[in-house]
Amino acid sequence: MGSKEKRQRVESPTFQASACSVRSQVPDRAAIGDAERVPVVQASTPASASTAGNASRGAALARNASRGRTAGGWGRVVGVMREESIAGVRVWRAPGPRQTVSPPDAAPVRACVTARAMRTLSPALPPSRQHAAMRFHGPFLIVLAVALAGSVVSRAAAAQAAAPHTATLDIYIADTEGGKATLYVSPSGETVLIDTGNPGARDGDRIMAMLAAAGVTKIDHLISTHYHQDHIGGLAALAKRIPIAHYVDHGPNVEVPEQVSGFRAAYDSILATAKHTVATPGYRMPVAGLDWRIVTSAGKAIAAPLPGAGAPNLGCSSFERKPAPARADDNGQSVGSVVTFGRFRVLDLGDLLWNNDYDLVCPRNKIGTVDLYVVTHHGLAASGSPQLVHAVRPRVAVMQNGPRKGGAPATFQTLHASPGLEDVWTLHWSYEAGVEQNSPGAFIANLDSAATIASVLTAAPGAQVVGTDPAHSPAYYVKISARWDGSFTVTNTRNGFVKTYVKR
Numbered sequence: 001m002g003s004k005e006k007r008q009r010v011e012s013p014t015f016q017a018s019a020c021s022v023r024s025q026v027p028d029r030a031a032i033g034d035a036e037r038v039p040v041v042q043a044s045t046p047a048s049a050s051t052a053g054n055a056s057r058g059a060a061l062a063r064n065a066s067r068g069r070t071a072g073g074w075g076r077v078v079g080v081m082r083e084e085s086i087a088g089v090r091v092w093r094a095p096g097p098r099q100t101v102s103p104p105d106a107a108p109v110r111a112c113v114t115a116r117a118m119r120t121l122s123p124a125l126p127p128s129r130q131h132a133a134m135r136f137h138g139p140f141l142i143v144l145a146v147a148l149a150g151s152v153v154s155r156a157a158a159a160q161a162a163a164p165h166t167a168t169l170d171i172y173i174a175d176t177e178g179g180k181a182t183l184y185v186s187p188s189g190e191t192v193l194i195d196t197g198n199p200g201a202r203d204g205d206r207i208m209a210m211l212a213a214a215g216v217t218k219i220d221h222l223i224s225t226h227y228h229q230d231h232i233g234g235l236a237a238l239a240k241r242i243p244i245a246h247y248v249d250h251g252p253n254v255e256v257p258e259q260v261s262g263f264r265a266a267y268d269s270i271l272a273t274a275k276h277t278v279a280t281p282g283y284r285m286p287v288a289g290l291d292w293r294i295v296t297s298a299g300k301a302i303a304a305p306l307p308g309a310g311a312p313n314l315g316c317s318s319f320e321r322k323p324a325p326a327r328a329d330d331n332g333q334s335v336g337s338v339v340t341f342g343r344f345r346v347l348d349l350g351d352l353l354w355n356n357d358y359d360l361v362c363p364r365n366k367i368g369t370v371d372l373y374v375v376t377h378h379g380l381a382a383s384g385s386p387q388l389v390h391a392v393r394p395r396v397a398v399m400q401n402g403p404r405k406g407g408a409p410a411t412f413q414t415l416h417a418s419p420g421l422e423d424v425w426t427l428h429w430s431y432e433a434g435v436e437q438n439s440p441g442a443f444i445a446n447l448d449s450a451a452t453i454a455s456v457l458t459a460a461p462g463a464q465v466v467g468t469d470p471a472h473s474p475a476y477y478v479k480i481s482a483r484w485d486g487s488f489t490v491t492n493t494r495n496g497f498v499k500t501y502v503k504r
Helices: 003-010 013-020 051-066 104-124 127-133 138-161 201-213 235-239 263-271 314-318 354-361 386-392 409-416 450-458
Strands: 082-086 089-093 169-173 182-185 191-194 221-223 246-249 275-278 291-297 336-341 344-348 372-374 396-399 423-428 444-446 478-482 488-492 497-501
Touching (some): 182 201, 201 235, 235 263, 291 354, 314 386, 354 386, 386 409, 396 478, 409 423, 423 488
Parallel strands (some): 191 221, 221 246, 246 275, 344 372, 396 423
Antiparallel strands (some): 169 182, 182 191, 488 497
């Protein structure tokens, strides 16, 4: 059999089909780059091996490679390659009698690249050297295939990881004068509103203005953390002003009488024709683009740590419980959330009480660390234990306080002592905290009159200034825009002050 016939055998259509029958699954040349011009990695074979045998083994190699297996089994190529010469061609050989290949997910790439390498080598050599050069041993080309396939897979993974996530998670924290209404707009455009503020038109108008600023025309999910008037007071009126698709709560109210007279009856009539979920710890909100976990509800916490969490909390040894409420308190029933967008994480626990913190972070921290902490319970001293705040290590805290509600000095002290905390943003100046604890003015969304500010700054240490509450209109909110990589910005809409927090 002549050398020409031998070459034709190696490059026969049958062989090519065997090697590249999965071509549609293999990245195109642009993805593979210069794969065909990479030097072929070869291993010598006994001189007695026939060219026909080589062709047979080549076809078998392609079939085996398409299944991702050689006699060596699965594994990874290890060891240092060494230079050899076969028929005057400089090649590289891996040590040891056998080479092993990686798992079968890269097998289609290996098979096709192996065949390409065989077809590329033969025409490049003079006839006198083709016979020797085509004496292959199976593991030889497998090493090349693994190397090239690994390169392709690695580059594809890197490209996917580096793919731009231009959309942001936008969070709008409304001023409801010490109530709660927080809007989340996911990168997919899906919306979640947590709570609806106080009864009356004031908070309802503020929420609608905030929704309009965000370009929101419907609410996909409404979470009512609990049934206190500063959290659900505006629900019934809001449901008449904007479509709400899905209602989420912790279940029955544990307080008697209810804080908002007639709320339960009105709420039940809404739920009769709407989608409704009683959330339990571990429930995952169906929000496209976000990993939204409910971590507390109805007085219970998640039993197992969230992914990546579970480290021992050394602060638990000094946890001191507060006296239990004299009667059932719906604050402790709050629906709490951990929201994750890429590397950015938010903790929002509604009005969860101090004693409930223990079940979340002791003896192990089930939450992990977060970037943004929506300060629990408006910053009242009845919530937000150091054991929780210091364990989750927020970079930024935003407090939904009023001028005379929340913003307790002890809460500010806990926040400022938290490892890694950079800033505290507040909805209002806190009269209780005074100049010693309040954040600088650039970080406060709503300020008092100039005369009140002057009286506060000139008052004797510890003196309480009565002052005048800020006007109800306009009311300013705080906006957070988070990126996939964990970086985010916080904006004070009163003064346009924006601060950027780079990724960790």
